[in-house]
Amino acid sequence: MFWAQLHSRVAIDALKVSMHTSVVSLACIVVFGTPVAYLLGTKRFPGRSAIVTLFELPLVLPPAVAGIALFAAFGRFGILGAQLRTVGIELPFTWVAVIMAQSFVALPFFVRQASAGFASIDAHLMGVSRTLGAGSARTFFRVAIPLARQSLSAGAALSWARALGEFGATALFAGSLQGTTQTLPLAIYDQFSAADLDAALAMSALMVAFSAGILAAVKVITRSSSW
Amino acid sequence: MDAPTDKKLSVKVRHRLGRIELSADFEVNGGITALIGPSGAGKTSVLHTIAGLLISDSDSIATESRVLLDTERSINLQPEERRVGMLFQDGALFPHMSVARNVAYGLHPRPRSHRERDARVADLLKRFRIEGLASAKPSRISGGERQRVALARAVATSPEILLLDEPLSALDSVTKGHVSAELSQWLEELGLPSILVSHDFADVVGLADHVAIIEDGHLVQTGSKNDVLRRPASAFAAAFAGINFFPGTAEARGHHTEVRSPDGVVMVSTDTLTGSVGAVIHPWDVSLSLHKPESSAMNLLHGPVLQLSEVGSIVRVTVGSTPPIVAEITAESVERLSLALNRMVYASWKAAATRLVAQDGMV
Numbered sequence: 367m368f369w370a371q372l373h374s375r376v377a378i379d380a381l382k383v384s385m386h387t388s389v390v391s392l393a394c395i396v397v398f399g400t401p402v403a404y405l406l407g408t409k410r411f412p413g414r415s416a417i418v419t420l421f422e423l424p425l426v427l428p429p430a431v432a433g434i435a436l437f438a439a440f441g442r443f444g445i446l447g448a449q450l451r452t453v454g455i456e457l458p459f460t461w462v463a464v465i466m467a468q469s470f471v472a473l474p475f476f477v478r479q480a481s482a483g484f485a486s487i488d489a490h491l492m493g494v495s496r497t498l499g500a501g502s503a504r505t506f507f508r509v510a511i512p513l514a515r516q517s518l519s520a521g522a523a524l525s526w527a528r529a530l531g532e533f534g535a536t537a538l539f540a541g542s543l544q545g546t547t548q549t550l551p552l553a554i555y556d557q558f559s560a561a562d563l564d565a566a567l568a569m570s571a572l573m574v575a576f577s578a579g580i581l582a583a584v585k586v587i588t589r590s591s592s593w
Numbered sequence: 594m595d596a597p598t599d600k601k602l603s604v605k606v607r608h609r610l611g612r613i614e615l616s617a618d619f620e621v622n623g624g625i626t627a628l629i630g631p632s633g634a635g636k637t638s639v640l641h642t643i644a645g646l647l648i649s650d651s652d653s654i655a656t657e658s659r660v661l662l663d664t665e666r667s668i669n670l671q672p673e674e675r676r677v678g679m680l681f682q683d684g685a686l687f688p689h690m691s692v693a694r695n696v697a698y699g700l701h702p703r704p705r706s707h708r709e710r711d712a713r714v715a716d717l718l719k720r721f722r723i724e725g726l727a728s729a730k731p732s733r734i735s736g737g738e739r740q741r742v743a744l745a746r747a748v749a750t751s752p753e754i755l756l757l758d759e760p761l762s763a764l765d766s767v768t769k770g771h772v773s774a775e776l777s778q779w780l781e782e783l784g785l786p787s788i789l790v791s792h793d794f795a796d797v798v799g800l801a802d803h804v805a806i807i808e809d810g811h812l813v814q815t816g817s818k819n820d821v822l823r824r825p826a827s828a829f830a831a832a833f834a835g836i837n838f839f840p841g842t843a844e845a846r847g848h849h850t851e852v853r854s855p856d857g858v859v860m861v862s863t864d865t866l867t868g869s870v871g872a873v874i875h876p877w878d879v880s881l882s883l884h885k886p887e888s889s890a891m892n893l894l895h896g897p898v899l900q901l902s903e904v905g906s907i908v909r910v911t912v913g914s915t916p917p918i919v920a921e922i923t924a925e926s927v928e929r930l931s932l933a934l935n936r937m938v939y940a941s942w943k944a945a946a947t948r949l950v951a952q953d954g955m956v
Contacts, residue, residue, distance in 0.1 A: 490685040493646045496672035497679045498699030499750055508698075512689045 371568035379545040380553035380569065387461055387549060388529040391468035395525050398469075399476045400518070404510060406477070407484030408492070425474045432470055433538025440466070440539075463540035464547050468529035476525035483517020484510060519587045527580040531573070601657050601786040602754055606642050608649040610635060615649075615810040621754075621786040627801035627818070628790050631829055635810040636790040640756045643788070644679050645672035656753050656786075676701070678752030678785075682759040684739035686731035692742050693718065693727040699750040713749070721745040721779070736764045737772045744779060755780070755787040761796050773799040794833060798822075806830045824873060826950045835909070837874040837918050840952060843867045849891075849944055856915055861891040862947035869952040878946035879920035881910060881938045883930055890941035894918055897935045901927065908932075912940045 371377065406418055424432055440447040440457045447457065457463050487510060495505040511518070533551040540547040542556055550569055558566040601623050608615040615635040619626070628636045641647035643654055645661070654662040661675050662668060686695050697714045704710035718724040721741045726734055731742070740760060747755065760776065761769050777800050780787055791797055797804065797818070804821040806814040806829065814826040825831035831838030841852040843866050852860045852872045860872050880890065896914030903909075908927045910920045918940050932938065 488685065490681045490683075491687060493641075493644070493672070494679060494681060494685045495687075495698070496646065497644050497675070497677055497750075498746065499673045499676075499701055500699065501671065501673050509687060513687075 369568075371565045372572065374565060376544060376548075376553055376557065377565065377569055380548050380550045381572075383461070383464070383545065383547065384530055384549040387464040387468060388526060391465045391472060391529045392522060392526045394465065394469045395473050395476045395529075396518075396522055399473055399521075399525075400480060400511075403477045403480035403521075404484050404506065407481035407514075408487070408489075408510070421477050422474050424471050425478075429471055429532065429534025430538060433467060433535035436463075436466060436470060436535060436539040458539060459541040459543060459547060461540075461546055464536055464549065467535035467539050468532045471532050471535050472525040472528035475528050476521040479517050479521030479524060480514065483514035483521070486517075487513045516587055520584045523580050523584045523587065527577055530576065603653075603655050604639070604643060605653045606639055606649060607651040608638065608642065608647075610638055610810065613810040615639070617805075617807060617810070617812045619805055619812060619815055621788060621803075623784060623786050624802035625757075625780055625787045625789055625800055626803040626805055627797040628788055628805050628807055629792070629797060629830075629833060630807035632792075634807045636807055637758060639807070640679070640758055640788060640790055643675075643754065644677045644756055645670060645675050659753070676750065676753045678747030678750060678755045680740070680743050680747060680755065680757045680760045683736075683763045684731070684743035686739055686742055686746070688731055691728050691730060692723060692734070695731065695742055696746045696749055698746060701750045717745045717749055721748075735768070737768045737775075740764070740772055740776070744776070748783065752785065755783070755785045757787060757789040757791075757800075759791055759793075760789070762791070762793060769795070776800065794835070797833075806833075823875075824948060824950055826871060826952075828871070831871070831873060835876065835919070837872075837876060837879070839872045839874075839916055841870060841872060843870040843949060850949065852947070852949065854916060858894070858915060860947050861944040862949050863945045864947070864949040866949040866951060870949045871952050873948040873950060874918070874942055874946055875948075876909060876919045876921035879918060879940050879942045881912070881920050881922055881926070881930060881932070881940055883936075883938060885939055886941050888941065889943065891944045892942050892947060894940045895937065896940075897937055898932055899934070901932065901934065910938075912938055914940060 402421065406414065437458065438444050440450070442451065442456065442458060450457065457466065491509055491513070492505055495509045500508065531551055536547065536549060537552060542548045542552040548556065550573055554566045554569045602621040605618045606615055613635060615638055617639055628639060630636050638647055642649045642652060651664045652662050653664065660668050661670050687698065690698070693714050696717050697710055700710060700713060704713060715724065718727055721744060723738060723741050723745065726738060731739060761773055764772055773796060780800070789800055801818050804816065804818050805812055806821065806827060808827060808829055814821055814830055821830060822834040825834050825836055825838060828838050828840065839854050839860065841854040843850050843852045845865065845867060850862045850865055852862060852870060854860070862872065880886070894912065894914035896912045898910060899913040899917065900911035901908055903924065906924050907921050908924055910922060910932065912918050912920065920940055
C-alpha cells in the first residue's frame with residue numbers, strides 16, 4: 367500500500383525532477399564554489415568579510431525571500447529577465463529556474479565547509495609546493511584539493527541534501543509543474559493540499575530516508591582519518 | 594645590480610612589516626649563514642622574501658648567475674622559478690603522499706618517463722639513506738627521518754640556494770644532535786649558499802659558518818661565527834651566546850678606559866674606545882669568591898647567587914649584582930666555595946677581560 371504510493375505518476379515524476387535538478391545544482395555549486403572557497407579560505411584581502419557575508423546570506427534568508435529575489439532579477443519583468451527575454455531566454459517556471467533556486471540556497475553550505483577545509487591546510491605546505499617548482503594551479507590541484515577533500519565532500523553532501531529539500535525559492539521562482547519543475551518537496555505539498563495524505567507521507571518517508579543517508583555519509587567522511 | 598661579483602647570493606630587503614621596517618642587506622658566500630634574532634625581528638620574513646613567498650616593496654635578490662628579484666627593474670620571478678630549496682621546522686612533507694611521491698614532486702629537470710622518475714627518486718632516497726621508507730606516509734616516520742625526506746625533496750629540485758627555517762626545532766634533544774651532525778655533513782657536500790634561521794644556540798654552533806644578527810628588522814652584526822659569538826655587538830647577541838653584555842659610555846682614564854653603565858656602575862677595560870660602547874665580559878673570565886679578593890682584578894661586583902646551572906663539568910652561576918653577571922666556574926670551585934642559592938659572593942675580572950664593542954654605527 368505504502369510502496370504503491372511511490373509508484374504513482376506524480377511521485378515518479380517528482381523523484382526524477384528532484385534527482386536531475388539536484389545533481390546539476392550540485393555540479394554548479396562545486397564548480398563555482400570551490401574556487402570561491404579557496405580564495406576565502408586561504409587569502410586575506412580587503413572586502414573579504416563583505417564577500418563572506420554575501421555568500422552566507424542565503425543561510426539566514428527565508429527561502430521565499432530568495433525566490434522573490436530571483437524572480438525580481440530573472441523574472442519576466444525582472445532587471446535581467448527582461449533583457450534575457452529579448453534574446454529569447456525565459457527562465458521562470460523552467461528546470462533551469464529550479465537549478466538556480468537550489469544552487470542559490472545550497473551554495474553557502476558548500477562554501478562554508480570547503481573554505482574551512484582550505485583554511486585548515488598548513489600554509490607551509492602551499493609555500494613549499496611553490497618552492498618545489500609547482501605553479502599556483504598545480505599547487506591547487508595537487509596539494510590544496512587533496513588536503514581539503516574531506517571538507518569538500520562533506521560540504522558537497524550537505525549542499526546536495528539542502529538542494530534536494532529546497533521548497534520556498536523553487537515554489538516562487540520555478541513553480542510546481544509536474545514533470546518539469548515539481549520536485550519532491552513541492553509534490554509533497556501538492557498532494558497534501560489535494561488531501562492525498564498517503565502519497566504525501568510516502569514521499570516524505572522517502573526524503574527522511576534520503577536525508578538520513580546523506581547525514582550518515584557526512585559523518586563517515588569527516589570521521590575517517592585518511593593518513 | 595652592480596658589476597658581477599664573486600658572491601653567491603646577495604640580498605637587499607626593504608619591506609614594511611606591520612610595525613617594523615625590515616631592512617637587511619647581506620651577502621652569502623657559500624657555506625651556511627645563520628640568521629638569528631629575537632622573535633618578530635623579521636628573520637622568517639627575510640627567508641620568505643628570498644623564496645618569493647612574501648611580496649616585498651623594494652628589494653633585489655640575486656645569485657651568482659641570476660637575478661631573482663629586482664623591483665627597480667621590475668624583475669620578480671615566481672617562487673616556482675627561483676630554484677630556492679626551503680626546509681621548514683616540521684619538514685612540511687605532503688601528508689597525502691608517500692615519501693617517494695614527496696621526493697618526486699619537484700624533480701628538476703622534469704623526468705621524461707616514469708622509469709626515469711623512479712630511478713632518480715630511488716637514487717635520492719639511497720643518498721639520504723631513506724630507501725626503506727619509499728612507500729611510507731609522512732605521519733608514520735620519525736622527526737629525524739622527516740627532515741631527511743624534506744632535504745631529499747629539496748635537493749631533487751636542483752636548488753641554487755637552501756633556506757632552513759628552524760629545521761631542527763621540532764626534534765627532541767637526542768635526535769637533534771644526530772640530525773644536526775647529518776645535516777651539517779650533507780650541507781657541506783651540497784656546497785650551496787644556505788641561510789639558517791634558528792633560536793637554538795646549539796643549532797647555530799653546529800651548523801653555521803657565518804652569523805648575521807637581526808633585530809627590529811635591521812642587521813646589527815654580521816661576521817664569522819666565532820667573531821660574532823665571541824664579540825657580540827648587542828645585548829641580544831650576547832645573551833644568545835651566553836655572554837655578559839653591558840651597554841655604557843666609555844671614557845679614557847690614564848692607561849685604562851672607564852665604562853659607566855646606565856645604573857652608575859663603573860667598569861674598567863684595557864680596550865681603547867670612547868663614546869657609546871657595549872662591554873663584553875666572557876663568563877669564563879669572571880672569578881667568584883666569598884671575600885673581597887686581594888687580586889689585581891680591577892672590576893668587582895657583589896650580590897647573591899640567583900641561579901646555578903650545570904653544563905657538563907662547568908657551572909654557570911648567575912649573580913644578582915647590579916648589573917647581574919654570569920660566571921662560569923668548575924664544579925670543583927662550586928664545591929670549594931660551597932656556593933648555594935642566595936649566598937653573597939664577589940664577582941671579579943681583569944680590565945683586560947672587559948672587551949669593548951662600539952654601539953653606534955654597528956660593526
